[in-house]
Amino acid sequence: MTGNTPVSAQQEGVSTPVTIGELLQSAASVIDRVDARWLLQSVLNVNAAFLITHAELLLSMEQIVYFQQLLARRVTGEPVAYLTGERGFYDLVFEVTPAVLIPRPETELLVEMALSKIPLDRRCNILDLGTGSGVVAITIAKHRPDAYVTAVDLSPLALAVARRNARRYSMENVVFIEADWFSCFVREKFDVIVANPPYIVEGDPHLEADGLRFEPSVALVAQNNGLDCICRIIAQTPDYLEQSGWLMLEHGYDQADTCRRLLDKTGFFHIFTKSDLAGIDRVTGGQYGLVPA
Numbered sequence: 367m368t369g370n371t372p373v374s375a376q377q378e379g380v381s382t383p384v385t386i387g388e389l390l391q392s393a394a395s396v397i398d399r400v401d402a403r404w405l406l407q408s409v410l411n412v413n414a415a416f417l418i419t420h421a422e423l424l425l426s427m428e429q430i431v432y433f434q435q436l437l438a439r440r441v442t443g444e445p446v447a448y449l450t451g452e453r454g455f456y457d458l459v460f461e462v463t464p465a466v467l468i469p470r471p472e473t474e475l476l477v478e479m480a481l482s483k484i485p486l487d488r489r490c491n492i493l494d495l496g497t498g499s500g501v502v503a504i505t506i507a508k509h510r511p512d513a514y515v516t517a518v519d520l521s522p523l524a525l526a527v528a529r530r531n532a533r534r535y536s537m538e539n540v541v542f543i544e545a546d547w548f549s550c551f552v553r554e555k556f557d558v559i560v561a562n563p564p565y566i567v568e569g570d571p572h573l574e575a576d577g578l579r580f581e582p583s584v585a586l587v588a589q590n591n592g593l594d595c596i597c598r599i600i601a602q603t604p605d606y607l608e609q610s611g612w613l614m615l616e617h618g619y620d621q622a623d624t625c626r627r628l629l630d631k632t633g634f635f636h637i638f639t640k641s642d643l644a645g646i647d648r649v650t651g652g653q654y655g656l657v658p659a
Contacts, residue, residue: 384430386410387421393437401446405436408450445577455501458508460531465523466499467585468577472642473562475649476616477505479640480560483612484510491554492516493606495547495561495599498585500528500540502560507532507540515540518550521584547595548602555608562616563595564588592618600628607654614651622647 386406393402403417409432410416425433436449447453447468452461455469456477462468484490484506490513494503497517507515517540519525525542532540543550566586572578578586588594596615603613613634617625622639629637634652642648 384425386417386423389425397440401440404446404450406433409433443577444580448580456505458505460499460501461527462499463527464580466527467581469501472648473616475640475642476560476562476614477502479614479649480506480558481509483558484513488512490557493556493559496563497528498524500531503540504532504537507537508535511539513539518543518545520546547598548606551606554606556606556611557608558612559603560614561599563599565592565596565618565621567592593624596625597628600632604654609655610653612651612653614649616649619646622650625650
């Protein structure tokens, strides 16, 4: 939306024209200032620098009404990413819809750990389980162009978003498959398997906090104290890993010890846990196959 027609008293009940700065100041009284900026950037289709350098720009009636509609939805708790339709992740920007989880900074650690195990100069087969919007698979594929990434998800709606994100960056080394974890594979082997599975315990009060209640519960909640999907993935992974291949999992704040025990029991070695920027144990993984001498 474009234009800079001032808002009159008759139009919106205000006595003076409304500028970018004034609108942001008003919105910051009811929502987080950063959220307000993201919403207005989306309405105006501009970047953050534009809002700063054009704080005195008068906004059109159409722009203000649209912003106020988004503001009202944000006040009810609807996530900014769903309101704007996109979210930044790693060094890219991805489409998101209510059919997929909103990408979070913590998951960037999973990408970083995977990239550390994938050579730059040779072909590797990578598997992303529960890909959702495709952010992990696409980011890995972009940074490792010689790798071939397979991404699976049970949700056709999520896969539609993931495929659009792949087309957005013209990614030709990633393919998306509708499947329940490993169910679509027979003899395939992968050098690295990554997963950000559901791991929140049923009934966790956090599910009603923040914006989680707007996100797909099937991608958040797992049975068996949040460990059902993690257990299934660890148990089945050995059948699909190349010798000395790596499995890496994102998990909940209190699940690292359990993940390490499961990996050890299943025969993995070089088991590790990495903490996110908040100091919370977030990614656990290990190698499988021949133990090095």
